[in-house]
Amino acid sequence: MKINCPFCKQETEYVYNIDKYRIVRCKNCATLFCENMPSTEEIKAYYDGFKHGGINLSNKYKIISNAYKDWFKSFNLPKDAKMLDIGGGGGFFSCCFEKFAFGKATYIDIDPVSCKFAQSLNISEVILGDVNDIKEKSDKKYDFIYSRHVIEHLVNPTKIIDSAIDLLNPKGIFILQFPNGQSFELLASKKFLNNRIEVLKKSNKNFSLKDICGFIFSKNTGNDLYPPRHLWAISKKGIKTYLANKNDIEFTIETKSIRDKIYSPYYKNTHDYSRIVMFLLEKIHGGNHLICKIIKK
Numbered sequence: 001m002k003i004n005c006p007f008c009k010q011e012t013e014y015v016y017n018i019d020k021y022r023i024v025r026c027k028n029c030a031t032l033f034c035e036n037m038p039s040t041e042e043i044k045a046y047y048d049g050f051k052h053g054g055i056n057l058s059n060k061y062k063i064i065s066n067a068y069k070d071w072f073k074s075f076n077l078p079k080d081a082k083m084l085d086i087g088g089g090g091g092f093f094s095c096c097f098e099k100f101a102f103g104k105a106t107y108i109d110i111d112p113v114s115c116k117f118a119q120s121l122n123i124s125e126v127i128l129g130d131v132n133d134i135k136e137k138s139d140k141k142y143d144f145i146y147s148r149h150v151i152e153h154l155v156n157p158t159k160i161i162d163s164a165i166d167l168l169n170p171k172g173i174f175i176l177q178f179p180n181g182q183s184f185e186l187l188a189s190k191k192f193l194n195n196r197i198e199v200l201k202k203s204n205k206n207f208s209l210k211d212i213c214g215f216i217f218s219k220n221t222g223n224d225l226y227p228p229r230h231l232w233a234i235s236k237k238g239i240k241t242y243l244a245n246k247n248d249i250e251f252t253i254e255t256k257s258i259r260d261k262i263y264s265p266y267y268k269n270t271h272d273y274s275r276i277v278m279f280l281l282e283k284i285h286g287g288n289h290l291i292c293k294i295i296k297k
């Protein structure tokens with residue numbers, strides 16, 4: 001049975017395989033995803049000890065900085081605000097929020113290694129658990145929720161979006177960040193491009209190099225789709241359609257470059273050639289990050 005796109009509810013079509021995963025694409029919004037999702041066991045095994053985003057102290061000082069203090073400040077949160085950090089990885093955003101006295105943070109992550117690390121940062125509340133259950137696990141509402149590159153890893157990304165919106169206080173803000181499913185920006189890296197060609201070649205024996213290039217350089221591409229890690233390549237049109245159907249929120253959506261100082265804290269400057277190509281590729285379908293700012297009415 002064919003699965004419809006959960007973002008815009010329209011039909012999908014098979015496009016290619018990545019290993020054993022059959023990748024389908026929404027005929028309307030061009031969101032790509034795995035038709036056969038990995039099992040809960042496979043996902044759990046994959047994330048046990050997964051050191052998300054590089055958990056180390058040098059990264060800590062990249063985030064616990066005046067730049068992020070200003071970023072939090074820009075949201076005009078109420079005094080003693082409550083923050084929820086969904087899939088918080090190293091916990092640095094929660095830590096920064098508390099360090100600059102914006103309020104108290106609740107952190108949740110599925111990886112026990114990450115949680116242990118987050119606890120060492122003395123964050124008010126650290127929950128080891130599946131972010132899918134956040135609504136059941138949380139007994140309060142929040143003024144600020146951040147989910148940074150999490151939903152593309154989940155079997156059911158719309159569930160967590162719905163839960164986060166439900167958990168917002170009136171006027172609460174949810175910053176939802178995930179890869180722009182249509183961005184070409186990462187292709188500036190030769191390593192990334194070669195890897196993508198290899199993956200598609202290995203998984204689709206009948207593909208010619210022309211077919212592969214067609215997929216990589218078409219608007220409906222999903223270049224950042226890597227199951228069992230990235231299960232989704234969500235398009236701007238897809239998320240926009242999904243959010244537009246909710247009447248208890250207002251929202252804006254923008255794309256940001258992989259070179260953006262706030263949304264890519266761990267990005268390392270590459271050599272000039274790559275930077276110029278990135279700049280040009282970003283102009284085509286936007287930068288690698290999609291940033292949704294969702295405000296509860």
Ligand SMILES: [Zn+2]
Pocket residue numbers: 005006007008009010026027028029030031238
């Ligand atoms: Zn769609």
